[in-house]
Amino acid sequence: MSRPFPYAYISCPCADTPVPDPARKRRSRETSHKSNPEDPNAPVPQDYDFEDERTFDPRSPRSNFSLYPPEQLLYCEDCHQIKCPRCITEEIVCWYCPNCLFETPSSMVRSEGNRCARNCFNCPICTAPLAVTTLENVTAGGSQQGPWVLSCGYCMWTTLDIGVKFDKPTNIRTQLSKMTDSSRGRQMSKTFSDLKSPLSTYSSIDDQFPLPSEIRGDETNPATEQSSGPLNPEARFQALKGFYKGQIASTSSSPNDPLADFGAGFSSPGALNRIMSLYTSSSRLGNLYGGTNKKPKSKPPVMREALTTSEGLRVPAPDTENALIRRMASDDCGWDGMASIEQRTFQSPDARFVEDLLPLPVLLRTKRSKRCKSCKHILVKPEFKPQSTRFRIRLIALSYIPLPTLKPLVPSPFAGLPSVTPAAAPNLDALSPLKTVQLLLTLKNHMFDPVRVTLATPSVTPGRVASKVTILCPQFDIGANSDVWDEALQGSSAPGDARASRSGTLGSTEKVAEAGKVWDKGRNWTTVVLEVVPGTLPGGGATRRNRMKQHDDDNDDDNDDSDADSDANVNALDWSGQTKDPNQQLQPDEDVLEIPVFVRMEWDSENQIDQEQSVGKGQNSDTVKRELAYWMVLGVGRISSEMGF
Amino acid sequence: MPPKAAKGEYIETDTGNKISRRSQIHGTQHIILGGKTVIQGEAVIRGDLYRTSTSSSASGDQGGQQQPATSTPSVAITIGRYSYISKQAILRPPSRLHRGVHSFYPLKIGDHVFVGERAVVEAASVGNHVHVGRDAVIGSMAILKDFAYVLDGAVVAPGMVVPSWCVVGGAPARIVGEVGEGYGVEGAEGGMARERYRLVGR
Numbered sequence: 001m002s003r004p005f006p007y008a009y010i011s012c013p014c015a016d017t018p019v020p021d022p023a024r025k026r027r028s029r030e031t032s033h034k035s036n037p038e039d040p041n042a043p044v045p046q047d048y049d050f051e052d053e054r055t056f057d058p059r060s061p062r063s064n065f066s067l068y069p070p071e072q073l074l075y076c077e078d079c080h081q082i083k084c085p086r087c088i089t090e091e092i093v094c095w096y097c098p099n100c101l102f103e104t105p106s107s108m109v110r111s112e113g114n115r116c117a118r119n120c121f122n123c124p125i126c127t128a129p130l131a132v133t134t135l136e137n138v139t140a141g142g143s144q145q146g147p148w149v150l151s152c153g154y155c156m157w158t159t160l161d162i163g164v165k166f167d168k169p170t171n172i173r174t175q176l177s178k179m180t181d182s183s184r185g186r187q188m189s190k191t192f193s194d195l196k197s198p199l200s201t202y203s204s205i206d207d208q209f210p211l212p213s214e215i216r217g218d219e220t221n222p223a224t225e226q227s228s229g230p231l232n233p234e235a236r237f238q239a240l241k242g243f244y245k246g247q248i249a250s251t252s253s254s255p256n257d258p259l260a261d262f263g264a265g266f267s268s269p270g271a272l273n274r275i276m277s278l279y280t281s282s283s284r285l286g287n288l289y290g291g292t293n294k295k296p297k298s299k300p301p302v303m304r305e306a307l308t309t310s311e312g313l314r315v316p317a318p319d320t321e322n323a324l325i326r327r328m329a330s331d332d333c334g335w336d337g338m339a340s341i342e343q344r345t346f347q348s349p350d351a352r353f354v355e356d357l358l359p360l361p362v363l364l365r366t367k368r369s370k371r372c373k374s375c376k377h378i379l380v381k382p383e384f385k386p387q388s389t390r391f392r393i394r395l396i397a398l399s400y401i402p403l404p405t406l407k408p409l410v411p412s413p414f415a416g417l418p419s420v421t422p423a424a425a426p427n428l429d430a431l432s433p434l435k436t437v438q439l440l441l442t443l444k445n446h447m448f449d450p451v452r453v454t455l456a457t458p459s460v461t462p463g464r465v466a467s468k469v470t471i472l473c474p475q476f477d478i479g480a481n482s483d484v485w486d487e488a489l490q491g492s493s494a495p496g497d498a499r500a501s502r503s504g505t506l507g508s509t510e511k512v513a514e515a516g517k518v519w520d521k522g523r524n525w526t527t528v529v530l531e532v533v534p535g536t537l538p539g540g541g542a543t544r545r546n547r548m549k550q551h552d553d554d555n556d557d558d559n560d561d562s563d564a565d566s567d568a569n570v571n572a573l574d575w576s577g578q579t580k581d582p583n584q585q586l587q588p589d590e591d592v593l594e595i596p597v598f599v600r601m602e603w604d605s606e607n608q609i610d611q612e613q614s615v616g617k618g619q620n621s622d623t624v625k626r627e628l629a630y631w632m633v634l635g636v637g638r639i640s641s642e643m644g645f
Numbered sequence: 646m647p648p649k650a651a652k653g654e655y656i657e658t659d660t661g662n663k664i665s666r667r668s669q670i671h672g673t674q675h676i677i678l679g680g681k682t683v684i685q686g687e688a689v690i691r692g693d694l695y696r697t698s699t700s701s702s703a704s705g706d707q708g709g710q711q712q713p714a715t716s717t718p719s720v721a722i723t724i725g726r727y728s729y730i731s732k733q734a735i736l737r738p739p740s741r742l743h744r745g746v747h748s749f750y751p752l753k754i755g756d757h758v759f760v761g762e763r764a765v766v767e768a769a770s771v772g773n774h775v776h777v778g779r780d781a782v783i784g785s786m787a788i789l790k791d792f793a794y795v796l797d798g799a800v801v802a803p804g805m806v807v808p809s810w811c812v813v814g815g816a817p818a819r820i821v822g823e824v825g826e827g828y829g830v831e832g833a834e835g836g837m838a839r840e841r842y843r844l845v846g847r
Contacts, residue, residue, distance in 0.1 A: 071833045072825030098808045098820060101790075128802035128817035153784060153803030154817040365808065365820070380826050389791045389809045396827040403832050444832055 005428035005638070006406035006439070009067040010397070011056060011631040012084030056631040057462040058594040067633055070404065073397035074379045076372040082397050082630055083372055088379060090368040096386030099129055099362045103386050115361035119172045121150055124343060124357035128154035132169045135160075148172075150359050162355055173361055180232070180358060233348045240312030247303045324352060369393075402443035402451065402478060402525075402601065406634050409438040409513065409529060428637030431593060433536040438513055439636060441471075444525040445478040449603045452477050455528070456598040461535070465639060468533040469595050472515045481524040534593055534639045537586060593636040600629040654686070655846040663845045668730075675721035679756065682728050683845045689735045694749045695721035696738075721749065725756035725773065727838035735765045739785040750786070757829075757838035761797065768801075772809070774829045774836075792835065794824050 057063060066084070074083040081087075095104045097116035104112065121130040130150040147165040150172065151158040159165065166175050306313040317323075327333050337354050344351055346360055370380040381393040408426050426437050445451050455474045460466045513519065513529040520527040604623035655663040660680030668684045670676065672692030684690065696719050721738045730736065738752040752766070755773035760766055761781060768783045772791035777783060781795045784803030789795065793807040796814035807813050812822040829835040 069825065069834060071827030071830060071835065074826065096808070098811070099806050101806065101808060123817075126802075126817050127819055129805050131804045154800070365811075370826075386808070387790070391826070394826055396825075396830065398827045398830050398833055403830075405832065446830075 003069070003635070005635055006408070007635040008070065008404040008406055009058075009633045009635070010070050010073060010082065010401070010404075011063070011066045011633065012068060012073065012082050012087065013630060014066070014084060014087045055458045055462055056596040056598070056633070058596055058633040059463050059590070063633075070398055070401070071396070073401075074370065075395050075397045075400040076375060076377055076379060077395060078375045078377045079372060080626065080628065082401065082628075083379060087373050088370045089373050090370055093367040093369050093382055094384055094386060095364045095366055097362055098365045101386050104364055109364065112364075113361075114364050116364060117173055117361070119170065120362040121172065121359035122362055123152035123155060123157050124347065124359055125157045125354070126152060126155040127360075128152050129362070130159075130359055132166075132172065133158075134169075135165065159359060162357065176359065233350060236312045236314060238312075239310060240306060243306050243311040244303075251303050327353070399446045401599075401628065401630070402445045402453065404632060404634070405442045405444070406530075406636070407440045407442070409440050426637075430640035430642075431534045431637045432642065433534050433639055435534065437532045437534065437636070439530040439532060439634075440519060440527050441530050441634070442525055442527040443478055446481050446524070447603065447605075448480050448482065449605055450477060450480045451601050451603045453526075454600040454602075456600070457595055461593070461595055463590065464538050465535040465590060465593070467535040467593055467595075467639075470531040471528060471597075472513055472531060473518050473528045476518050476526050476528060478526045479522070479524045530595070530634075532593070532595065532636060534636075537591055537639060537641050591639045591641075593639055595634045595636060597632045597634055598629065599632050600627065602627045655683075657846070661842075663842070672721060675719065677720055677723045679723075679725040679728070681726050681842050682724050682730070683842055684730045685732045685734075685845075687733045688730045689733075689737075690722060690730070691735070691737045692721045694738045694740070695719045696749045696751065720751050722752045722754070724754045725758065727756055727842055728754055728758040728760075729838065729841050730760045731762040731764070731779075733763045734760045736760070737765070737767050739767045739769050739787075741786060755791070757836070759838070759841070767803075774838075776835065792824060792829055794828075794835075796821070 058067065065086070068084050072085065074088065075081070076083050092106075095106065095109050095114075096102060097104065097118065097120050099116060099120035100118055102116075102118065104117070108117070119132055122128065123130055130152050132148055133151045135147045135149055147167065148169045149159045149165055164176065164179060166172055168175075328338065333353065339347070339351055339354055339357055343354075343357055347357055351357055367382050367384075367386065368380075369378060369382065371378050378393055379395045381391060382388070383390045383392060408428065431437060441455075443453060453476055455471050457469050457471055459470070460468055513531070518526050519529050603626055605626050606623060654665055654667070656666060657663050658678070660678070662678045662680060662682045662684070664670070664682075664684045665686040665688070667686035668688045668690070670684070670690045670692065672695065674692070675695040676690060676692040722736055724730075724736075736752060736754070738749045740747060740749045750769060752768060752770075754760075754766075754771040755775065757774045758771055758777070759775070760777045761779035763779060764777050764781045764783070766777060766783045767785045768787040768789055769785075771777070771783075771789045772793065774792045775789045775794070777789075777795045778797035778799060780798045782800045783789065783795065784801050784805065786804050787801045788806045789801075790807060790809040790811075792810050794812040795801060795807070795818065796812065798816070799814045799818040800816035801807065801813060802817040805818065807818075807820070810823050810828070811820045812824055813819060814821045824835065827833055832840065
């Protein structure tokens with residue numbers, strides 16, 4: 001419901017495909033049970049058994065995950081299926097900075113911490129991009145020299161606020177990282193001084209980090225240890241990581257892989273053996289289980305914690321907390337001096353005040369190619385260059401399925417009811433209940449084969465607000481997407497008229513929607529008329545409910561199934577569990593009139609696989625009959641609570 | 646769907662531009678329209694804010710247009726084909742204080758661009774198939790690449806670059822998502838420019 005009315009969403013069948021794994025199906029039933037604990041008799045679980053016969057309910061919680069705007073869907077030519085973002089896998093083609101649009105080679109991405117290594121920074125206050133500006137306001141002719149700062153054009157923050165100036169306008173990130181290390185007056189220990197960028201919190205340290213043996217070497221040398229001051233958080237993290245790696249390596253019984261990942265030493269079967277031996281070798285248990293026969297094992301070495309600053313230990317000064325609190329309470333800090341939680345999430349954990357915030361190098365973005373999850377065929381492959389908008393492969397659903405567009409049909413003053421004022425387009429944001437609206441549904445074919453389309457819709461929309469829907473011409477053909485000039489030549493007599501009727505603004509003067517006839521037809525598009533009677537909203541008052549009841553009775557006469565269906569949905573509707581009395585209150589967006597439409601398309605496509613065999617077998621064998629069926633949801637508008645007679 | 650305008654609201658030029666009589670266009674000699682462009686009523690297009698060639702005498706305040714135009718009229722605003730400027734939108738060339746001189750730079754808008762109602766565009770360049778939502782503000786010298794999508798009410802910070810296919814929203818705007826691969830296909834979302842053009846003035 002993020003788009004203005006009218007809209008059309010297409011349901012990806014992946015949400016409805018029966019899951020082959022019975023355990024998963026059971027789980028989904030359980031979760032559906034869990035979602036409405038107050039109503040154990042909800043018929044939701046039964047619905048899953050009749051997946052195929054079930055009418056698609058745009059209001060069901062599951063629909064949220066299957067409805068997509070048509071342009072977001074892909075199509076796999078191998079599976080002959082629509083593919084939504086959930087049925088694809090992605091592979092990164094390239095990394096680029098969204099600010100300078102330069103590509104970062106994949107080998108550099110990790111060491112740069114997934115951030116731009118150039119001059120691109122985001123404001124730590126408001127996240128807007130920062131610009132490099134000079135402080136010297138030299139007039140024309142003057143040389144552009146002098147200190148440079150990063151400034152935000154949105155909130156007017158500059159690096160001067162944290163007392164940072166740059167000597168040159170290039171390589172700001174390296175300058176900044178140097179400055180933040182030194183300006184905070186912290187000498188890094190020798191081991192970590194070769195780090196490229198302490199700013200990169202997420203960078204991998206594995207390759208840069210020294211062997212644990214070196215750390216232990218540091219340990220033995222108390223002189224360097226004393227001289228090294230407290231580390232900045234990134235270096236401290238690395239120190240701790242290295243320290244624990246060393247500890248794992250030294251305490252594990254088989255230190256064959258000292259550079260293994262952190263958890264590997266513990267999750268390995270060797271570690272399990274060690275834990276088990278803890279139990280068996282303990283004297284009491286050992287006695288119980290007859291362990292006295294076993295040789296007493298050597299006691300496993302015990303891991304210790306970091307003890308020195310070079311190992312990553314930081315002992316805060318005894319009055320740090322008090323000093324912080326005093327600073328917060330002081331007048332020159334105040335609320336504005338405090339960094340917000342949002343701001344702090346991207347900063348070092350010690351940053352509490354606005355002065356502690358550092359400019360953030362811009363996070364990189366990626367270009368990705370997409371593959372079908374089931375057959376691994378590539379569906380989308382963009383060009384490698386970050387700036388290019390072209391695709392090498394792009395199999396979008398719009399080239400295969402007809403593009404649906406919905407327009408209200410403006411009732412003409414001549415053919416319609418005699419009205420004083422010229423008929424205006426119905427206000428889709430406030431449709432009056434029980435007043436018939438006619439809509440034009442245009443399906444545009446982008447394939448090079450003509451398509452036969454069958455539309456089906458429940459006569460009454462699912463949900464409590466039961467609107468009647470009739471497709472006046474549910475079966476029709478759409479022409480092939482052939483040469484554009486064909487239309488121009490054919491429709492030269494009245495091209496304006498054809499277009500106008502498509503848009504529904506003109507041409508309706510002579511036309512009246514007729515059952516069984518298409519409204520209009522073009523080279524590769526066909527328009528049919530939908531007749532919709534919006535239902536009444538529940539809980540609007542006694543009279544309205546009576547009317548609703550009458551409406552329901554009408555339905556009863558028409559169609560028993562639909563009535564039962566809507567009744568079931570009334571029961572199922574309080575899934576949100578927010579309202580006390582669901583009969584009285586309107587659920588969010590329950591007044592939105594959405595029509596589920598089942599689209600089934602058939603076409604003859606050229607047989608590409610066994611072309612050689614089919615040669616000479618007549619015309620029919622050259623082509624293969626294909627069909628595709630899917631649900632689509634048309635968002636017509638919002639039903640107003642007032643009767644508009 | 647635009648409401649039916651009074652007869653003759655739009656002036657249609659030789660190249661098919663449809664320009665509302667109620668729009669406010671300043672400095673027409675500094676504006677280039679690519680053809681089939683729609684400019685709706687009460688839209689403001691500031692072609693008078695063009696870059697003066699001699700920077701020494703230009704005043705720092707709005708414009709400096711008291712200076713006579715040089716022999717080659719500089720272009721302030723370029724708009725491509727099938728672009729659509731909605732009601733009360735403001736197009737204003739970006740400006741910058743450079744070496745102590747406040748000067749304007751040209752505003753380039755590509756093809757099939759949609760600028761929503763009451764939006765303010767001060768970008769340096771707007772690519773093709775860009776959507777600028779209602780009430781959005783595009784800051785000075787911002788760059789919107791092809792197929793960028795600015796949500797309603799977003800404030801794109803000055804100097805920001807919005808990469809292709811990216812959706813930005815919020816104030817200040819951040820990249821919040823990407824449009825689908827089918828965006829911009831004729832007739833679908835992002836490809837309605839011709840249809841929009843057709844409906845204007847009927």
